[in-house]
Structures are given as C-alpha cells and as structure tokens.
Amino acid sequence: MQNKLSGVARRLRLTCQTNKLPVRLSIITALAMLPLLQLHAISSKKETNEYVDVMNNNRLTVVSVKSPNTVFNNGQSLHGFGYDLMRNYAKSLNVQLDFKIVADETTALQLVADGKANMALTNASMQTIENKKLNFFSATCGNLNSLEKHGLSSNISLVVSNATDPLAQTATGFTCKANDNGYIDQLASFYNHNTVDENSWETIEQDLKKRMPIYKASFKREAQKYNFDWQFLAAMGYQESYLKPNSVSPTGVRGLMMLTNNTAKAMGVTDRNNPQQSIQGGAKYLDQLLEQYEDIAYPDRAWYALVAYNMGPGALSTIQSKVSKQGKNPNEWINIYTYLKTHQVSNGKYKQAVQYVTRIRAYIEHIQSNEAGTLDV
Known part of the structure; x- marks a missing residue:
C-alpha cells in the first residue's frame, strides 16, 4: 500500500509542478486524490478535451446541489464555500463561470456523464460517483480539518468525466494551491456554519x-x-x-x-x-x-x-x-x-x-x- 501511495504522490506532485504549483503532498492528500488517478480506466466513453472546450467557449459549466458547503442564494447572487472556490478557479482560467443548481446529486452527475457540464461540485458518496463511471477528487486537496472545524461537511468533491483531461489536472493544481496559500482556510472561516450559536x-x-x-x-x-x-x-x-x-x-x-x-x-x-x-x-x-x-x-x-x-x-x-x-x-x-x-x-x-x-x-x-x-x- 505504501508503494502504491508513493506512486500516487509522485504523480500528484508532477501534476502540480506541470502547472507551476509546487505542493507538499501528505499521505492523507494522496488518499483524498487517489480516485482521480485510479478511475481513468473505469470509463469507456470516447475521450474529449474538456479543457479545450472550456477555453474555446470562454465558459466553465459547473453543476451542484444546494447545501451549506456548496452553494446558496443571498438574494443578490449565489454564494457559498464551493461556489466561491469554483468562481476563483474559473478566474484562474480567465473564463466565465456558468454555475447551475440542480435538484439532486443524480442529476448533477448525469449532466457530467452526458457532457452537458464540465464538472460537478458534489457531496455524493464515492460509490454513487463510481456507479456513474465518473472520476473525482477532493475539492480541498484533502484538507478536511478546515471544513469540519467550521461546521461544514468535509465530503465535497469535484467530479469529471475524464481524469486525464487537462481540465481535471488544472483543477487539482488550483485546489492544492488554494490549500497551500491558506485560501481554503479563509473561505471556510467566512462560511462557518456555526457563526450563530x-x-x-x-x-x-x-x-x-x-x-x-x-x-x-x-x-x-x-x-x-x-x-x-x-x-x-x-x-x-x-x-x-x-x-x-x-x-x-x-x-x-x-x-x-x-x-x-x-x-x-x-x-x-x-x-x-x-x-x-x-x-x-x-x-x-x-x-x-x-x-x-x-x-x-x-x-x-x-x-x-x-x-x-x-x-x-x-x-x-x-x-x-x-x-x-x-x-x-x-x-x-x-x-x-x-x-x-x-x-x-x-x-x-x-x-x-x-x-x-x-x-x-x-x-x-x-x-x-x-x-x-x-x-x-
């Protein structure tokens, strides 16, 4: 198991370095990100380049179900830990964010599977995602403590159709950089679910x-x-x-x-x-x-x-x-x-x-x- 994780860590480090994001990866981080690197063989769908589509269309489409750690509506616009994270990821790509709220996790995952969304921000279980033959990774680069200490569910993942697509690679690099520079901690603090006793x-x-x-x-x-x-x-x-x-x-x-x-x-x-x-x-x-x-x-x-x-x-x-x-x-x-x-x-x-x-x-x-x-x- 240790050798397997070491291999994962090396690939994760390579991913981040490719995106010029040097990140120190712990065993916990490797475990959190393991599904992204292993599930590539699950899908038999024809591979497409989501990254190229996003950049050509100047639009990143993300779907999610409303929850305390993903998205809410403040009356003026959307807000939430997950929403802000995706908003800044889209900004890092210099594209517009098209964020859609759907009724349930099954719908969100199906939209990714059908190619109607680039990724899903989800609280769905690992088994549910795997059943859809999709790939996923931790939306916080394995940083579970920041969410938990602020009363937010740490079960938040980004789901993609193809683990080797450059979009998945840039997203993992972005979340790891956000974790490394403290942005994940700051964002979780603002969206603290325990703000009111x-x-x-x-x-x-x-x-x-x-x-x-x-x-x-x-x-x-x-x-x-x-x-x-x-x-x-x-x-x-x-x-x-x-x-x-x-x-x-x-x-x-x-x-x-x-x-x-x-x-x-x-x-x-x-x-x-x-x-x-x-x-x-x-x-x-x-x-x-x-x-x-x-x-x-x-x-x-x-x-x-x-x-x-x-x-x-x-x-x-x-x-x-x-x-x-x-x-x-x-x-x-x-x-x-x-x-x-x-x-x-x-x-x-x-x-x-x-x-x-x-x-x-x-x-x-x-x-x-x-x-x-x-x-x-």
Missing part, C-alpha cells in the same frame, strides 16, 4: 415567527424597488434590531434598520421609529452602497455593502487601502475579511463588522430555507 436558533426562530409577518410586506415592497431579495433586507433588519422598531443604540442610531440621524435625513426619513420609513430608508441606503461598489463582482459586492452599512464607507475605504499596501487586491472580499479577522482583537469595530456580515449571511440562509422549504435560485 446553535442554542440561539430557537430564540431567533421565535422572534421571526412573531415579528416577521408584521413587516414582511414592507420588506418585499422596498426590496422590489431596488431589485434585490426581500429576505436579504429582512436579515439586515433582524441583525440591526431583532425587528424591534423602537430600538436605540448607545451611539444614537435607532429604529428597525438602526439608521443614524444624518443617514435618515439623507434618505428622506422623518421618523426613524416608524418601521415603514425605517425599512424604506434602509433599503435606499443599501441600494446606494451597492451602486458605490459596482466595480466589485457579486457576491463580494453584497458583503462590501454590508460592511459599509455597519462601519461607514470611509472606514471600509481605509481598510481597502491597508489591504492594497499588503500587495493584495482590495476588491476581493476574502482579503477584506481576512484583514478584519486578523485585526479584530485590537479593534472592536473590526470584530463587530465580521459578526455583522457573517450573521446576516446566516440569517439570509435561515429565512430563505424556512420560507420556501427549499432554495429557489
């Missing part, structure tokens, strides 16, 4: 059942004006005030959407304690912030707008400048998040901003799940 969900659910019906129509009406999902706005309202229209903070912000006096005036709100006016002002301000960051792609733009709503655009601009001085892209959310997370011990406002965005993300997912019973994209 498990014991708090009962209280949250009681609050939502009691108060949401009162303000739901207002959230829907105002969100429709600006073409964003009402549940996104409602999640903000719950984070701001627990949907209590008479809320007041020690700094003087007040109302259901906790507007400052200056922001309220600028948004045309004359009575911050009036819930309809507060929701109207909050929606208008959120829309302006989303426009301010229009050069940033979704879903990152939504997270930028939330930080700016919480801290102010000026404070976010300062953080972007600091990130830029570190030699990192200030218009990529993971860099802003990492900076806030790294410095939150010394700056309480940074800690508050991290909690603000991650909790709203969790509330969006919870509200949408409860409303629809499933996720509509």
Whole structure:
C-alpha cells in the first residue's frame, strides 16, 4: 500500500509542478486524490478535451446541489464555500463561470456523464460517483480539518468525466494551491456554519415567527424597488434590531434598520421609529452602497455593502487601502475579511463588522430555507 501511495504522490506532485504549483503532498492528500488517478480506466466513453472546450467557449459549466458547503442564494447572487472556490478557479482560467443548481446529486452527475457540464461540485458518496463511471477528487486537496472545524461537511468533491483531461489536472493544481496559500482556510472561516450559536436558533426562530409577518410586506415592497431579495433586507433588519422598531443604540442610531440621524435625513426619513420609513430608508441606503461598489463582482459586492452599512464607507475605504499596501487586491472580499479577522482583537469595530456580515449571511440562509422549504435560485 505504501508503494502504491508513493506512486500516487509522485504523480500528484508532477501534476502540480506541470502547472507551476509546487505542493507538499501528505499521505492523507494522496488518499483524498487517489480516485482521480485510479478511475481513468473505469470509463469507456470516447475521450474529449474538456479543457479545450472550456477555453474555446470562454465558459466553465459547473453543476451542484444546494447545501451549506456548496452553494446558496443571498438574494443578490449565489454564494457559498464551493461556489466561491469554483468562481476563483474559473478566474484562474480567465473564463466565465456558468454555475447551475440542480435538484439532486443524480442529476448533477448525469449532466457530467452526458457532457452537458464540465464538472460537478458534489457531496455524493464515492460509490454513487463510481456507479456513474465518473472520476473525482477532493475539492480541498484533502484538507478536511478546515471544513469540519467550521461546521461544514468535509465530503465535497469535484467530479469529471475524464481524469486525464487537462481540465481535471488544472483543477487539482488550483485546489492544492488554494490549500497551500491558506485560501481554503479563509473561505471556510467566512462560511462557518456555526457563526450563530446553535442554542440561539430557537430564540431567533421565535422572534421571526412573531415579528416577521408584521413587516414582511414592507420588506418585499422596498426590496422590489431596488431589485434585490426581500429576505436579504429582512436579515439586515433582524441583525440591526431583532425587528424591534423602537430600538436605540448607545451611539444614537435607532429604529428597525438602526439608521443614524444624518443617514435618515439623507434618505428622506422623518421618523426613524416608524418601521415603514425605517425599512424604506434602509433599503435606499443599501441600494446606494451597492451602486458605490459596482466595480466589485457579486457576491463580494453584497458583503462590501454590508460592511459599509455597519462601519461607514470611509472606514471600509481605509481598510481597502491597508489591504492594497499588503500587495493584495482590495476588491476581493476574502482579503477584506481576512484583514478584519486578523485585526479584530485590537479593534472592536473590526470584530463587530465580521459578526455583522457573517450573521446576516446566516440569517439570509435561515429565512430563505424556512420560507420556501427549499432554495429557489
């Protein structure tokens, strides 16, 4: 077995070096990636060059089933650990990502088998994938701990039809580089499924059942004006005030959407304690912030707008400048998040901003799940 794994490790190392991605491979990583290298002989289908097709069409088609560790809908766009991983893989290829959510794993795998998708991001079992005569490898280059410690399922794989296709080789190289440079850890941290304490969900659910019906129509009406999902706005309202229209903070912000006096005036709100006016002002301000960051792609733009709503655009601009001085892209959310997370011990406002965005993300997912019973994209 040791000799077999050593051979696998050598081939894995060669793959990464071919893509100029030097990666140290452990036995665990080799085991996680073993299926990609062994299942080539399983498929008797006519081999095609998926990589050439992707590059010629300038489009990478990935299919997935919604789940906490793959993809969700934040009302503005898709988001999720797996989705962001694939978004950055497509970016590394300099192609557009066509990400499709399907009803079940069988459908996702069949689309790959039929050549209608380049790959599937899946939580399906090894046996299920093998039964389809498909090939797969760990979407995290064998890094299971990062997902597990953040409450995410470590059973996440990328499925391809042909293990020797250059697309499979570049994908394994990308995920291993993402693991090596810490991107996997950072992404898992942001999508932490334990952001809200498990014991708090009962209280949250009681609050939502009691108060949401009162303000739901207002959230829907105002969100429709600006073409964003009402549940996104409602999640903000719950984070701001627990949907209590008479809320007041020690700094003087007040109302259901906790507007400052200056922001309220600028948004045309004359009575911050009036819930309809507060929701109207909050929606208008959120829309302006989303426009301010229009050069940033979704879903990152939504997270930028939330930080700016919480801290102010000026404070976010300062953080972007600091990130830029570190030699990192200030218009990529993971860099802003990492900076806030790294410095939150010394700056309480940074800690508050991290909690603000991650909790709203969790509330969006919870509200949408409860409303629809499933996720509509």
